Amino acid sequence: MAQAKPSGECRPRGRPQLRSDEETRQIVFDAGRHAFAVDGYAATSTEELARRAGISTKTLYRLFPGKAALFEAMCADRLERLLSAVDLQGSDEVDIETGLRAALLACADLALDPEVVALQRMVLQESAAFPELAANFYSNGISRTVRTLAGWLRVQVKRKRIAIDDAEEVAGMLIGMVASAPQRAAIYGGMPLPSRKQIERRVQTCAALFLDGCRAA
Template sequence: MGEAAVAAATWLLLNEGYAATTMEAVARRAGLAKKSLYRFAANREDLVALVVRSWTDEFKPVLATEVRSQADVLPALAEILRVIAARVLSADAVGLFRLLTTDFPSKADLLEVYERNGIERGRRMLGDWLKRQHKNGLLQVNEPEAVCDLMLSMVVAEPLRQMALGVTPSVPGWDPAPRIKAALRLMNGVAFSVTTGA
């Protein structure tokens, strides 16, 4: 029942806009009684939060995977970034991002829900994973929040911009693997470093 509500809210957001994503419209599209829908969400903002949280919930299994050795850190991180990119660079996510770049009534409300349940939550989840690997002695990371921001920017921000402009197809039409590999090489000091000595 919750999945039907999320699917209906997503469709309405992307095809009809935020104003049309009412409790009544979502219930009708999902084939639910309005009373049933209120068990999942109290209002439109809660519906949007459900949509965006359902996306970041997809990160949980890969972030829960235990890394047992230093040799496993980069492959595990590459897989985490692949899962994140597959979700946040999907057609639905790019569509919501496009919607957020337009002007419409209540944009500030939608943007706040998107930031809190999507960007901030995803960043926090990845940051917690980095901290856990550091605590386990598998990763040296002095500024996990900054590293997390930079890593997500490298892997997601530019492709998202290109996708929103229609220059690049969304995932799975675009493969994030080469960009993830390049980002990890850079973050690990392989692709870029200052030379020592004269």
């Protein structure tokens, strides 16, 4: 006669709880970032992406209509997460120089993020065959970053802290000063991305160059 199990023990019943679609999407994004950066866009198949994410191709196609849609959603998600962490310090208590340094540092952290730079390198390599990749990366990344900084600059203009005419144009110039040269060195020259101290020093120099010419009287 078999012994009865203690009353405190209970066996799990039914099917195990499944992941939500959002959790699965994040797993696919992680797999996609790695696969695209290492193997390139053209060489990465949807089957390989599904295998890396541990899901079926049917599930992958249910979440994303195709590889291009997955890439676009992946870029948007990554940049959304980075931008959501950006604090541009626009309060009245923060002086213009401190606020500008914080804003430029946030933009530099985004533009010089290793995953973002790896994606940009891949986009440049694949853009001739897949021009939609460059368009998606530009609209979901570069343009959004410029618009975010431009919004902060407009607030400073309203508070009469600086005097500029075109906030978006100036925002693009500032981001270019802070990030373009280190990006090019990493993508084309194989140089390492700058350290945190190097980025902070670059931000400080760019803020001083801008404010010395544009500080409101």
